Amino acid sequence: MPNELFSEKDLLQLLQLQTRRIMAEKRTRTGPLLAEDTGIDAGATEAGLPARWRLIPEETELHQWQRECLPLWLSSGRGTIKVATGGGKTLFALAAAQHLQNGNESDLRLAIVVPTIPLMFQWYDELKQSNIPESAIGLMGGGEEPSAPDGIRVLICVLNSARDRLPAFASQAGWPEHMMLVVDECHRANATQASRIFDCRPRYTLGLSATPEQDSGDQGIPSNDAYEASTVGHGLGPIIFEFSLRQSLEAGLLTPFEVWHVGLPLTMTEAAQYERLSSEISELRKALQVTYRRSRSSQDFLAWCQSQISRGGNAAAEAERFIGLANRRKRLLYQAEARSKVALGVLAEANASEHRAIVFHESVAEIDQLFLSASDLGLPVVLEHSQLPSSLRDENIEAFRRGVARVIISAKSLVEGFNVPTADLGIIMASSGSVRQRVQSLGRMLRRKADQRGARIIVLYVRDTEDEAIYEKADWEGVIGAERNRYFQWQPVTDRPWSEGLEEISKAPRAYKPPSSEIDVNGLQPGDPYPGKPDGMYLKVDQSDNLRTEDGAIVAVPQAVVQEILLRNSFRRAHRTWAGHLIVRVDAQGSTEPDWRFLAVVDPPMEEERSSAEKGVRLRIRRVAGRQVLALEEDRLKVRFAQGPVEVLALLLNWVVSVEREKGVLAMHIFWDRGNNYWLEVQGERLQYKDSLPPLEFPP
Numbered sequence: 001m002p003n004e005l006f007s008e009k010d011l012l013q014l015l016q017l018q019t020r021r022i023m024a025e026k027r028t029r030t031g032p033l034l035a036e037d038t039g040i041d042a043g044a045t046e047a048g049l050p051a052r053w054r055l056i057p058e059e060t061e062l063h064q065w066q067r068e069c070l071p072l073w074l075s076s077g078r079g080t081i082k083v084a085t086g087g088g089k090t091l092f093a094l095a096a097a098q099h100l101q102n103g104n105e106s107d108l109r110l111a112i113v114v115p116t117i118p119l120m121f122q123w124y125d126e127l128k129q130s131n132i133p134e135s136a137i138g139l140m141g142g143g144e145e146p147s148a149p150d151g152i153r154v155l156i157c158v159l160n161s162a163r164d165r166l167p168a169f170a171s172q173a174g175w176p177e178h179m180m181l182v183v184d185e186c187h188r189a190n191a192t193q194a195s196r197i198f199d200c201r202p203r204y205t206l207g208l209s210a211t212p213e214q215d216s217g218d219q220g221i222p223s224n225d226a227y228e229a230s231t232v233g234h235g236l237g238p239i240i241f242e243f244s245l246r247q248s249l250e251a252g253l254l255t256p257f258e259v260w261h262v263g264l265p266l267t268m269t270e271a272a273q274y275e276r277l278s279s280e281i282s283e284l285r286k287a288l289q290v291t292y293r294r295s296r297s298s299q300d301f302l303a304w305c306q307s308q309i310s311r312g313g314n315a316a317a318e319a320e321r322f323i324g325l326a327n328r329r330k331r332l333l334y335q336a337e338a339r340s341k342v343a344l345g346v347l348a349e350a351n352a353s354e355h356r357a358i359v360f361h362e363s364v365a366e367i368d369q370l371f372l373s374a375s376d377l378g379l380p381v382v383l384e385h386s387q388l389p390s391s392l393r394d395e396n397i398e399a400f401r402r403g404v405a406r407v408i409i410s411a412k413s414l415v416e417g418f419n420v421p422t423a424d425l426g427i428i429m430a431s432s433g434s435v436r437q438r439v440q441s442l443g444r445m446l447r448r449k450a451d452q453r454g455a456r457i458i459v460l461y462v463r464d465t466e467d468e469a470i471y472e473k474a475d476w477e478g479v480i481g482a483e484r485n486r487y488f489q490w491q492p493v494t495d496r497p498w499s500e501g502l503e504e505i506s507k508a509p510r511a512y513k514p515p516s517s518e519i520d521v522n523g524l525q526p527g528d529p530y531p532g533k534p535d536g537m538y539l540k541v542d543q544s545d546n547l548r549t550e551d552g553a554i555v556a557v558p559q560a561v562v563q564e565i566l567l568r569n570s571f572r573r574a575h576r577t578w579a580g581h582l583i584v585r586v587d588a589q590g591s592t593e594p595d596w597r598f599l600a601v602v603d604p605p606m607e608e609e610r611s612s613a614e615k616g617v618r619l620r621i622r623r624v625a626g627r628q629v630l631a632l633e634e635d636r637l638k639v640r641f642a643q644g645p646v647e648v649l650a651l652l653l654n655w656v657v658s659v660e661r662e663k664g665v666l667a668m669h670i671f672w673d674r675g676n677n678y679w680l681e682v683q684g685e686r687l688q689y690k691d692s693l694p695p696l697e698f699p700p
Helices: 008-027 064-074 089-102 117-128 159-173 194-200 223-229 231-236 245-250 268-295 301-311 316-334 337-352 364-376 390-402 435-445 466-471 476-480 559-568 646-663
Strands: 080-083 109-114 137-140 154-158 179-184 204-209 239-243 257-264 357-360 381-384 407-410 425-428 455-462 485-490 502-505 537-541 547-549 573-576 581-585 596-601 617-624 627-633 639-641 669-672 678-682 685-688
Touching (some): 064 080, 064 089, 117 137, 117 390, 137 159, 154 159, 179 194, 179 231, 194 231, 223 231, 268 316, 337 364, 337 455, 364 381, 364 407, 381 390, 390 407, 559 596, 646 678
Parallel strands (some): 080 204, 109 179, 137 154, 257 455
Antiparallel strands (some): 537 547, 537 573, 573 581, 581 596, 669 678, 678 685
């Protein structure tokens, strides 16, 4: 059976084209001899280094933000700048190095670490325009190795190579005392292995990223503070300057653009599969969250599930099944039929208008299929992802740069480190929900074009599904401006342009809620709407008016706050966010949006406040055959009742009744240290029985 994807006829045509290309390149060579024929390196330059470096063109004027940021960085020689893609981070880094060399550090050694091979060569192209001889510029990674360290003044390294070889190279060459380390896309260096680049102990450090922050594990810490506490933040220095995508647009550094957010439907079959998976996921989540809350983990729920799988604890099997079902649901959404229909429709329309387009997806399998479908339609398309041979990837990217191809379909590999100054259409077919990846994707599109063309980015999501969660995780109106965002729903159309299925809607499918760590509650009064995410831990008011965590720890709050919870929530529930904000969901009839209200700022439950269920014994006060008894509930199936001493039981139960009358509460438990001490926990207080009593007796 012949290969339908690549026939012998296709192979012959490819070989012929490659041969013709080689012949054409030979005819364009000038001069009687090539450098390789004479043994002379045509690219060699003299090793002499200028005393004053010129790393940026003399006619180049720094942007306002760069002029403001430069003295901030020079004052300490350390720090990270958070600047949107396309805002000029590379130019800033070169200007900083130039100022160092031409000022206080006349023997500078510059090491630049980048995450990808294409980005290494982009930096190399920038530096070749400087007055540094090419022989003094070394490369490390992608099959490249620097020459003798003595002749190198600038070294550009791929991260994976730098982590293994840069510290030894710097030490051998005696660089550290005069070394400036620049880490581009520095958020990529936060893994334990990658962070070994800081072992070279440079004197000066500069981090560059549009989104340097990493998940801190402690969700109560603001993102910039979390970055400063991270390995990369320690190595490079804190974020000292921020310049957003919106500021870049307002400064005229990026091309004008719109973002079209297009909600897609599932087919009936897809919708039924989605509902079935979601039901199973919901049931598993409920069971797992009980254990998650009791663990008091600072990780988010998904990260906690993944950690349970690796540890092999009691929850490992359920956590593994939960992750597996969630991944199946994600694949279902990635493979939604409407995604490819709309993407192909957009590309066909764009090709007719001679636009250049980039398509981003999270799944290699899906972009492979999209590439084949686009090729079958005769579109001038190339493919780019990490599973292709490096030589083919390079040729495909170059074909797109030159305009031979007008569409490039990519997985995550194009998100960082790839400049596309001629693209004016972007399709984000699927997003993991990562704000970082979405910002980087937009940045690829928005670099100013020579012909002043605008750009359009089309974001596809499956409506009425978890796909919509991407709008809760980023404030896109704040990031790029409300006027640049347009929202649509799409319905399938037959034999008509894809755009005829669009219906514009007024707003995003879900509202953005910032994390609680970013909420300033100083201006909030009790009962005010809470503007942040209801993250954190569940709390519940027990029948004794104690506010407790799921595992029984008391959260100390005034009784007035407890009464506010009871007044507003019939389930007696509240939340303590990761930032320590006590919030309550208000009962609302017929409302589709949850109404969260701020109540107070509360301290975390302390170990000494934890219920004696962990320190001793919690005895349930139960009513059996019309009389009160004390029960020791060891599990659901095993309950033992206190049999005596009779006088001790009578004293304790009478005491409970008196406390209930005095406090106006219903006590559900008596706590006992297995010795002579008994107490109640009521309205956040520990009330000790006044006398020492003999131990209770339980049948075996």
